[in-house]
Each structure stands twice: as structure tokens, then as C-alpha cells.
Amino acid sequence: MTKVTTLGQFIIEKQADFPYAKGELSRLLRDIGIAAKIVNREVNKAGLVDILGDNGTTNVQGEGQKKLDVYADEQFISALRSGGECCVVASEEHDDCISIHSEISRNAKYIVCIDPLDGSSNIDVNVSVGTIFSIYRRTATEGAVKPDEILQKGICQVAAGYVIYGSSTMLVYTTGRGVNGFTLDPSIGEFCLSHPNMQIPRSGTIYSINEGNYIEFPQGVKNYIKYCQVEDRATMRPFTSRYIGSMVADVHRNLIKGGVFLYPTTSSHPNGKLRLMYECNPLAFIIEQAGGKASDGQRRILDIQPEGLHQRTPIFIGSTEMVEKVEEFIRTAEPHRVSAGA
Numbered sequence: 001m002t003k004v005t006t007l008g009q010f011i012i013e014k015q016a017d018f019p020y021a022k023g024e025l026s027r028l029l030r031d032i033g034i035a036a037k038i039v040n041r042e043v044n045k046a047g048l049v050d051i052l053g054d055n056g057t058t059n060v061q062g063e064g065q066k067k068l069d070v071y072a073d074e075q076f077i078s079a080l081r082s083g084g085e086c087c088v089v090a091s092e093e094h095d096d097c098i099s100i101h102s103e104i105s106r107n108a109k110y111i112v113c114i115d116p117l118d119g120s121s122n123i124d125v126n127v128s129v130g131t132i133f134s135i136y137r138r139t140a141t142e143g144a145v146k147p148d149e150i151l152q153k154g155i156c157q158v159a160a161g162y163v164i165y166g167s168s169t170m171l172v173y174t175t176g177r178g179v180n181g182f183t184l185d186p187s188i189g190e191f192c193l194s195h196p197n198m199q200i201p202r203s204g205t206i207y208s209i210n211e212g213n214y215i216e217f218p219q220g221v222k223n224y225i226k227y228c229q230v231e232d233r234a235t236m237r238p239f240t241s242r243y244i245g246s247m248v249a250d251v252h253r254n255l256i257k258g259g260v261f262l263y264p265t266t267s268s269h270p271n272g273k274l275r276l277m278y279e280c281n282p283l284a285f286i287i288e289q290a291g292g293k294a295s296d297g298q299r300r301i302l303d304i305q306p307e308g309l310h311q312r313t314p315i316f317i318g319s320t321e322m323v324e325k326v327e328e329f330i331r332t333a334e335p336h337r338v339s340a341g342a
């Protein structure tokens with residue numbers, strides 16, 4: 001009989017790795033797991049309940065909010081509020097941070113940055129969507145949380161993860177000691193360890209980019225796409241183009257099969273589209289912990305000093321050899337820009 005390890009059991013077991021641990025981070029991860037199950041329940045029956053479609057509101061990014069964006073946001077914030085381990089939440093769906101003031105969270109140490117529903121354009125068409133979260137520890141021990149405690153570099157994350165609501169629902173996370181994946185078993189309502197110690201292949205044959213923006217891409221990226229499409233059996237080219245349009249799902253596929261996800265600057269998004277604090281940093285932490293790489297074309301994503309909560313960045317993430325190839329094309333195509341950017 002195969003041993004089933006639930007997320008809760010695994011978190012407790014792993015707590016021993018952290019001699020100073022008092023269970024706060026474990027409880028925080030548990031709270032995120034609970035909210036993920038609630039959101040999963042709605043996602044799974046999205047067509048049957050009034051949760052599809054637009055919410056008729058706009059978020060700080062100027063994007064129309066979907067009903068499920070708002071629902072997921074409410075569920076995660078309420079789980080973090082009632083759990084007592086989180087003092088501040090920074091969400092894609094709110095202009096500013098939300099301070100959690102409650103009796104039980106008086107000594108809360110953790111800051112959570114979250115993209116409650118990733119892949120909003122896919123919600124109404126039954127394509128995989130996700131949730132992305134990043135966790136930091138306060139740098140001060142008391143008093144109100146200061147902005148610099150929230151705008152910490154990605155390397156300071158104590159944990160990060162994502163949930164993917166797809167053909168099955170999975171929660172994948174790291175605390176800086178490898179990456180583990182858990183699949184939700186609806187019959188027992190538990191996330192169970194299904195993908196221990198996930199490792200991304202060093203190289204692959206899949207590239208993921210929205211080629212609809214091709215003419216707006218920097219020359220180096222255009223050259224890389226051409227490189228992927230040229231026939232060369234020795235390097236397994238032409239590579240396969242796969243783009244779901246939900247960052248979580250595209251990065252998850254590449255984590256398992258090998259590949260590279262690219263979202264460069266475009267003329268409509270001159271700083272890139274994806275957000276550093278709650279999309280790029282957490283996924284970069286996961287991919288690096290799984291043996292891969294994530295950069296903005298020059299700099300390691302995790303080394304970027306955040307200046308704003310909703311700051312965007314270009315991102316190239318996935319199998320190390322493929323990300324390095326993209327960087328090489330960017331370096332050689334735009335030497336002038338590299339010297340300026342480096």
C-alpha cells in the first residue's frame with residue numbers, strides 16, 4: 001500500500017529542518033492550502049455558479065477584474081487574516097498593502113505577496129489558471145510594517161509557491177530546500193505528496209512566448225525565436241512552441257518537461273508585463289530551487305531590488321541552458337543596451 005503524505009504532514013516533518021521554527025511558517029502554508037481548496041471548489045464548477053465573467057471593476061494595473069480574481073483575492077486574504085501568522089498582504093488586486101490587524105496576528109512575522117488568480121484571460125474558457133504566492137519574514141521585530149520590509153529582494157523569500165487549477169489541482173512550493181508538489185485528492189480533500197523533489201531538466205525543446213507580440217520584441221528575442229524554429233537535428237530543433245497564456249501553467253509544464261518561458265519587453269509593456277513581487281520572484285525561487293534559471297535578460301530576477309509593489313519586469317525562466325541561450329542572443333543582438341543595462 002503506497003504511503004500517502006499530506007501537505008500538512010509534510011510541512012510538519014520538514015519543520016525539523018529549521019531549528020528556530022516555532023510552526024508559524026507551517027501554519028501560514030497550511031492557511032494558504034486551505035484557501036486554495038476553497039478557490040479550487042469554485043474553479044471546478046465555474047460554469048455552474050455565477051463566478052465566470054467580468055466583475056465590472058478595474059485593478060491598480062488598469063486591468064478589468066474577473067469575478068474569480070476578486071473571489072480568490074477575498075478567500076486568500078480571509079484565510080491569512082484568520083490564520084494569525086500574516087501581518088501584511090500585498091495582492092495584485094489591491095493598490096496598496098493590506099495590514100492585518102487582529103488579536104491573533106499581533107506578533108505575526110510574515111508578509112505575503114500574492115497573485116490570487118493567475119491567467120485571468122483563461123478563466124472563462126476552462127483553461128488552467130493558478131495562484132502564485134511569495135512569503136517574506138519581517139526585518140523589524142515590532143511596530144508598524146515599513147515599506148522596505150515589503151520591498152525585499154527575491155533572494156530574501158523564506159518560501160514561495162503556486163497552485164495550478166488544471167486537469168488536477170496541484171500545490172507546488174519551496175522553503176529554500178528543494179521543490180515539492182502535492183496533488184489535491186478530492187476524495188479526501190487533502191493535498192498529497194505526488195511530485196517529491198522536483199527537478200527541471202537542464203535543457204528542453206519547448207519555448208513559450210506570445211508570438212502575437214513578435215514585432216514589438218527586442219531584436220535579441222526575435223533572433224532567439226528564429227533560432228528555435230531553424231531545423232538542426234543535432235540540437236533537437238526546431239523546438240516546439242507551447243503557450244497557454246497562464247504563467248503558472250506555462251512555467252509548471254516547463255518545470256516538468258524542460259523548456260523556457262519568455263515574456264520580454266514590448267512596446268505596449270516597455271518594462272515587461274509580469275509583476276516582480278507576486279509573479280516573477282516566487283516562480284524564479286521555485287525554478288532556481290529545482291535547478292533552473294530566471295533572469296530579466298541580464299540580471300538574476302531574485303537580485304532585482306524592488307521599487308514598487310506592482311513593478312513589472314521582463315522575464316526569461318526555465319531550463320538553465322535555454323535561459324542562457326536567450327541571454328546570449330540578447331547580449332549579442334544589443335551590446336549597446338547590455339552595457340547600459342548591466
Ligand SMILES: O=P(O)(O)OC[C@H]1O[C@](O)(COP(=O)(O)O)[C@@H](O)[C@@H]1O
Nearest residue numbers: 115117118119120121210245246247
Ligand atoms: O495575454 P498575454 O499578453 O500573453 O499575457 C499572458 C500573461 O498574463 C497573465 O495572465 C498575467 O497574470 P494575471 O492573469 O494574474 O493578470 C499571465 O498569467 C500570462 O502569462
Ligand SMILES: [Mg+2]
Nearest residue numbers: 115118119279
Ligand atoms: Mg498573474
Ligand SMILES: [Mg+2]
Nearest residue numbers: 092115117118
Ligand atoms: Mg492575477
